Amino acid sequence: MSNEIAPQNSNDVDIANKIDEQEEAANKLQATADLKAEYKELAIQGLWKNNPGLVQLLGLCPLLAVTSTVTNALGLGLATLLVLICSNATVSAIRHWVPKEIRIPIFVLIIAAFVTCVQLLMNAYAYGIYQSLGIFLPLIVTNCAIIGRAEAYASKNPVKQAAFDGLMMGLGFAIILVLLGIIREILGQGTLFDGANLLFGEWASVLRIEVMQLDSQFLLAILPPGAFIAMGILIALKNAIDNHIKNKKVVDTEQVIERVRVNFDS
Template sequence: MTDFRDLSLQGLWKNNPALVQLLGLCPLLAVTATFINGLGLGLATMLVLIGSNVTVSLVRNVVRNEIRIPVFVMIIAAFVTIVQLLMNAFTYELYLALGIFIPLIVTNCAIIGRAEAFASKNGPLASAYDGLMMGLGFTAVLVILGGMREILGAGTLLTGADRLFGPIAENWTIVLFNTENPFLLAVLPPGAFLGMGLLIAIKNSIDAKIAAQQTAPTEKAARVRVTAES
């Protein structure tokens, strides 16, 4: 029986595609100049993950082992094409902003990795949930990194929200501070590398503290036992 709680922890934290597996870093670092760009690409990736996971799970027993990888890639490419056409139709300006990185979702190792490691071995419901959690984990890193870079670089947040949410979001831009000279280090690619490194360092630090808290009672009990025996 699939442990959905464990799937949630794996996708959002323990096995996060961006922070732990370090997969899909090219689009992650390239498009996260703003919060909305990161959110748009994250949602697109999540939809592809869910759709491809479910489809792979449904056909896993009828696809021969020798051709499974090409079949998985074709399935992923089909869902990427669907998402690309939908974005072209309904979020055209965001589609132009993300550019080549939408079709490049096909080459995202996180997607083919989940299809091979999980969806090909589990049922549709568990595979859909796994895709959702992995997609949410990847999207969270995209929006956090994009928000950091937008705030540091331009002093704003949610710039261009109307490109994703439509005319209703034209006034959603939050101006935190005004600057005549944007902080280019945050806006340009080096800022993405530095921001990503900071996020990974924060996660590793939290993991280390959690591990220390979990081992402390065990070590204390061991010392008490040794003292009692002596």
């Protein structure tokens, strides 16, 4: 009797193990899918839906002040991007050991440390752009986009997701900087990548492009008022695109509903 029961119990154990393995595999697949969806959402938020420059309107002081040329804009964008990634990753790594009561001062100290590192690197290897950016380089510490991401996301999520969030937010901010730099430099000076050698070295002098010849500089585009106007145009363009996408979705939904009604009536 016991010999007959043993194989049955063994089969039951094998079946149970297989079920557990299948459930574990399904859970892993679901976790992977959820992680991919989270990364995708972070990318969309940082680059478009919740862009620090276009939507949150954070860091406007350097955004409007240093974007007179593409080179300056790119230099500040890369510096901000690096600080965002490093500060987000660090805040996430120490989030379990930081008391809630003093978290903001600690976050600011972390950001300030990385900004200092970026300053020293630029001073050593890109002194021209370091001088060109001036006070706006250390002012990255006060950029609300950085402290905001540290508080809102990095302090509540794992390191990889926090670093990726910093990457996407930094890229979104840098893209707006470069776009403003392109608009203002073309309209103000008729060139592109003027002074690229300040950021990339002497070889980058060949990157300078003369888009159009101007008898004199267009001061409105070069000065901060021109930056406000260009920024307003970019924000209006984004809102127009969002409204177009929203209206298109509404029309598509109405068409689907109408088709369902026709099929149901027939």
